[in-house]
Amino acid sequence: MSTTKALQGVRVVDFGQLTAGANTSAMLADLGADVIKVESGAYMDLFRAVGARDSEPGWWNRSPQFRFTNRNKRGVAFDLKSEEGRRLVFELIKDADVVVENFRRGVLERLGLTYPALAAANPRIVLASISSQGESGPNRMHASFGSTLDATGGVASITGYADGPPAISGMDVNYPDQIVSLFATGIVIAAVREAKRTGRGAHLDLSQREITSFLIGEEILAAAAGVSATRSGNAQAGIILQDCFRSADGRWVAVTVADETAAAKLPAPDLAAWIAGQPAEQAVAVLAAAGIPAAVSLDGLDLLHRPDLWGHTLIRHEDGSLVKGMPYDFGGRPLEIRRTAPDLGQHTEEVLTGILGLGPAEIERLKTLGVTRAEPSS
Amino acid sequence: MSAREPARPLAGVSILEVNNPAAPIAVRLAASLAGKIAADLGAAVVKLEPAGGDPTRRLPPFLPIGPEGERSALFQFLNTGKNAVTAPDAGRVEAAGILLKGRIDLLLCEDGDPVLAAAGGRGIPSVEVAGWPAGVADAKAPLSDFTVLALGGLLDMVGDPAREPLRLGGHQGAYAAGLSTFTALMAQLVAKEAGLAPEPARLSLVETMIWVNWKAICGAEADGKAPTRQGDRSEFQVIPCRDGWIALVFTVTQYGAVCDLIGDPRLRDPKFATRAGRIRYGAELYGMLKPWFAARDREAIYAEAQGRGVPLGPAYTPADLLEDPQYLARGFIAEMTHPTLGTLKLPQVPVQWNGRSFAPSPVGATTFEALARVRAA
Structure with a gap:
């Protein structure tokens, strides 16, 4: 049986927002976990608003960004500002295996959902707290937004033109937000495994800034020995030539000439002039045939038309929509989209009945009180 | 790892990391990072290097002193906690096959390595790191980070x-994949x-x-x-x-806080009130903002901005990070004593697990014959 069932029987309560948290839960869902995304009319995943395409009723359910990253989850609307809402979520966590959250620091405490409180009710719970700076230290309350961490994590200082400022990945990438779930998912799986073996869960304190710095670990190690990296455009230490060159058809061609052996195989002494005389694809083909890594710098539109490069990372759902797949596959099979991203509160009643065991009268009472309201607060 | 330290989460898990000499270096870096994370979390990771050693041993950045083959900071960072062994000149695949006869929980390999077949035959779960997606027409084309x-x-x-x-x-192309590889290893482990x-x-x-750039x-x-x-x-x-x-x-809701921080009334001009306006008139906006920043020190700006909830941040260098108060308070930068390179400082696996972190230890070395004897036993 495929590893995509590896987390079958594992329940995840998902407070994840935007990319870092929501995507970690999505990756757990892809491996078979039952992920219940908790939102409310007053506290929606910000992607529902950031990616909203219109202002017609139901706009909060149509964001492409939200739908890209929340497949395979169930969704409930519990108002965490109300006593009743907090009680419901606590009941849910009592019988869950994992909680994923990337609230601003302090919010979890205000909700009464600290790790000691959760562990007292459920000793095997794994709480994955994904934050900017981590749970401790003088800067634990510092805020960041995606590319802030390119800067404070150190990647920006070694990214940029040789004559220019540090460069960040920017609003449309927010690189530090993307990488965190690739790592956090594996750590959560390891902690779930440990909880199953020992009966003891864990509080996983994941700092996005530390994860970013970890990915320039060799430069930190070298800097401690007095060897400092600098910004050098596309050049890279140890590689004799690496850059982008403009082709005859106006594309940028990225080329890595690793060493003298590779340089001896170049089709012409002046690589820039040679590429300027070739269509990009032809230049890439000639260089590749000579054993020299070369590729056209693709943009999002190019990639949309290159499904051969997607592998299993993007899936065209049967309803026509495109969603994120898995960055890996098991047995060569694509991700199974068991359900599309939930509308706000889509599975509230199902969860109240099926997991919390509430009857119709109680469900109606919660609805009347507004605890399970499934529309944004005005 | 000290003798009195409690077991790490992956203690008892055994991973064979096989380097394929035909794999691009970027693939090696990805696989190495995944093996390193597992090793630092307590797994017993054996790294089978090709004859002549992993070429990463000869890649920069280099430490100022140390023996050839050991002073690559890249190699030292990527291989903490592992036991490295060089395959005999003849028969790398056969050597891997011998090691796979011992107790191995997971095989980590690179780019179509023939050792995969041996693992599959023995029911050992594997994770293969490749450069290209399976089935792409130019799957054999050379590739770099x-x-x-x-x-x-x-x-x-x-x-x-x-x-x-x-x-x-x-090496972000490789390292992002290295993180995915670690997660795939954990998924394979629990599946097994x-x-x-x-x-x-x-x-x-x-x-x-592509997944990262979705x-x-x-x-x-x-x-x-x-x-x-x-x-x-x-923007x-x-x-x-x-x-x-x-x-x-800053986010769309934080522009007011930016205005408060800078204190220049021109920033309140209605044309900057919306995100679209700020992008359209960006040159003018940044022209107003820059003098305020140019006149101040970065730590003062950082403290004042964070106090107002503006999520800006200084562009720290790797050297800055070694002295960063937050990193020092959390013990994120670990000291590791290497037998020939002395004391090294490097970031540790970025998780605190019930407040516990996992300091790395230097890559160890053994001979294939010794390892094969232990494994067989």
Whole structure:
């Protein structure tokens, strides 16, 4: 049986927002976990608003960004500002295996959902707290937004033109937000495994800034020995030539000439002039045939038309929509989209009945009180 | 790891990491990072290097002193906690086969390595790191970390639109895939322990980079137009302050706080009130903002901005990070005593697990014959 069932029987309560948290839960869902995304009319995943395409009723359910990253989850609307809402979520966590959250620091405490409180009710719970700076230290309350961490994590200082400022990945990438779930998912799986073996869960304190710095670990190690990296455009230490060159058809061609052996195989002494005389694809083909890594710098539109490069990372759902797949596959099979991203509160009643065991009268009472309201607060 | 330290989470898990001499270096870096994370979390990771040693041993950055083959900071960072063994000149695949006869829980391998067949035959779950997605027409084409960024569309997103696209510093094409590889290893491990007889896992650097850059594709699908690099027309820019650089980043709801921070009434002009306006009149806006930053030190700016909830941040260098109060308070930068290189400082695996962190230990070395004897026993 495929590893995509590896987390079958594992329940995840998902407070994840935007990319870092929501995507970690999505990756757990892809491996078979039952992920219940908790939102409310007053506290929606910000992607529902950031990616909203219109202002017609139901706009909060149509964001492409939200739908890209929340497949395979169930969704409930519990108002965490109300006593009743907090009680419901606590009941849910009592019988869950994992909680994923990337609230601003302090919010979890205000909700009464600290790790000691959760562990007292459920000793095997794994709480994955994904934050900017981590749970401790003088800067634990510092805020960041995606590319802030390119800067404070150190990647920006070694990214940029040789004559220019540090460069960040920017609003449309927010690189530090993307990488965190690739790592956090594996750590959560390891902690779930440990909880199953020992009966003891864990509080996983994941700092996005530390994860970013970890990915320039060799430069930190070298800097401690007095060897400092600098910004050098596309050049890279140890590689004799690496850059982008403009082709005859106006594309940028990225080329890595690793060493003298590779340089001896170049089709012409002046690589820039040679590429300027070739269509990009032809230049890439000639260089590749000579054993020299070369590729056209693709943009999002190019990639949309290159499904051969997607592998299993993007899936065209049967309803026509495109969603994120898995960055890996098991047995060569694509991700199974068991359900599309939930509308706000889509599975509230199902969860109240099926997991919390509430009857119709109680469900109606919660609805009347507004605890399970499934529309944004005005 | 000290003798009195409690067992790490992956203690008792045994992983064979096999280096394929035919794999691109970027693939090696990805696989090595995944093996390193597992090793630092307590797994027993044996790294089977090709005859002549892993070429990463000879890649920069280099430490100022130390024996040849050991003073690569890249190699030392990527191989902490592992036991490295060089395959005999003849028969790398056979050597892997001998090691696989011992107790191995997981096989980590690279780019179509024939050792995969041996693992499959023994029911050992595997994770294969490749450069290209399976089935792509140019699957044998040479590839580098840089061309992975180009193929994944990330290169197009960074830099100035009037100039060549820019790579992110370091080895991000490889390392993003390294993180995915670690997660795939954990998924395979729990699948095996659940009795699922897991099928081989595979991932590629190109796929992972496309996965990372999903917003560009999502944007292209939604708008018919791809987002691209904005340079100094970007909504968020890195601007000079008196003693360095600051990345000015804020959300749509935080512009008022930015205005309060700078205190220049011109920033309240209605044309800057919306995100669209701030992008349209970005040159004018940043022209007003820059003098305020240029007259101040980065730490003072950082403290005042954070106090007002503006999520900007200084562009720290790797050397800055070694002295960073937050990192020092959390013990994120570990000291590791290497037998020949002395005391090294490096970031540890970025998780605190019930407040516990996992300091790395230097890569160890053994001979194939010794290891084969232990494994067979």
